[in-house]
Amino acid sequence: MFIDELVKRIKEKKSNVVVGLDPRIESIPKIVKDQCFEKYGNTLKAVGKAILGFNKEIIDYVYDIVPAVKPQIAFYEQYGLEGLKAYIETCKYAKEKGLVVIGDIKRGDIGSTSEAYSNAHLGNVNIEGVIHETFAVDSITVNPYMGGDTLEAFIKEINEKDKGMFVLVKTSNKGSGQLQDLEVAGKKIYEVVAELVDExxxxxxxxxxxxxxxxxxxxxxxEQSKSLRKKMPKTYFLVPGYGAQGGTAEDIIHCFNEDGLGAVINSSRGIIFAYKNAGYTEEKYGEAARTEALKMRDAINKVLIANGKCYY
Structure with a gap:
């Protein structure tokens, strides 16, 4: 099953770190962009090639020290078909390197539309008897705020094809409380969603x-993660907001169970664009990403050990 494979990789690499592959063309090193722009001009194809080359370098430097990567599809979709090609090839390359791939797509709809999303991102499509895989990912993120029936098609694929999904419960953005913290029948909406996910x-x-x-x-x-951990004891948390958004190793300790498992922590900009920090040149962007991923891994493990939650 997906979750067994994820936990296996976490234990093997002694790491709960997920690297978010959210490429911003303006932040990709000039040496990478110039090669593509010189060959393909200032085109969507050039951007797609630059993103793919950048992602491969990051993956090459982190695949042996982290269990998973999480490409956010919006950073690819904005460049149309060329961007989606980069997304597809990024996912394939990460899987070839032995990484678990979490497609951050945040889809959520009902009926046949939900089924189509599920076929695309978790399952496959049947073209006149020939089966094709569209996106090579192991798990996805899903938006449940149209109701529980938005999840049904995804659950079917998860159980039939050993895939996974992470349902949005309490998101890291400042405005999340505007809706997620509203009370209904004495419970916060995010608590209602948490109970649904647990069930x-x-x-x-x-x-x-x-x-x-x-x-x-x-x-x-x-504080919310502390209460949600109790409500969902057998649920794995995908935790965004570490690093660039202000989250620290101390902030995420309550996302873990006493066994030291139960959560993977995502960092995107803080790792993939670490070369911008003092002491690095843009040619060393892969090396900088590896150093930052190791630093994050060690900081989280240190806090887990200090709290008696060592998992290895």
């Missing part, structure tokens, strides 16, 4: 004791 997750439990149906819980809301 549906029971049908996708792995041998590790956790479910392949996880939850997105922001690092920037440590």
């Amino acid at each position: 549906i997750g029971k049908q996708s439990l792995g041998k590790c004791g956790y479910s392949s149906i996880g939850a997105v819980v922001g690092a920037t809301y440590k």
Whole structure:
């Protein structure tokens, strides 16, 4: 199952770090962009090639020290078909390197539309008897705020094809409370969603004791993560908000269970654009990303050990 494979990689690499592959063309090193722009001009194709080359270098430097990567599809979709080609090739390359791939797509709809999203991102499509995989990812993020029936098609693919998903529960952005913190029948909306995730997750439990149906819980809301951990004891948390958004290793400690498992922590800009920090040149952007990923891994492990939650 997806969750068993993820936990296996976490233990092997002694790391709960997920590298978010959210490429911003303006932040990609000039040496990478210039090569592509000289060959293809100032075109969408040039941008797609630059993104792919940049991502491959990052993956080459982190694949042996982190369990997973999380490409955010919007950073690719904005460049149309060329951007999506870069997304597809990035996912394939990451899987070839032995990484778990979480497609950050935040889809959510009902009926046949939800089924189409599920076919694209978790399953496959049947073209006159020939089966094709569209996007090579192991798990996705899903938006449940149209209701529980938005998740049904995804759950089917998860159980049939050993895939996974992380459902948005309490997100890291400042405005999340505007809707997620509203009270309904004495409960916050995010608490209602958490109970839904906990319930549906029971049908996708792995041998590790956790479910392949996880939850997105922001690092920037440590008190809420503490209560959500209790509400969803067998749910794996995907935790955004570390680093550039202000989250620290101390902030995310309550996302973990006493076994030291239960959460993977995402950092995007803080790792992939670490070369901008003092002491690095743009030619060393891969090396800088590796150093930052190791620093993050060690900081999280230090806090886990200090709290008696060592998982290795």
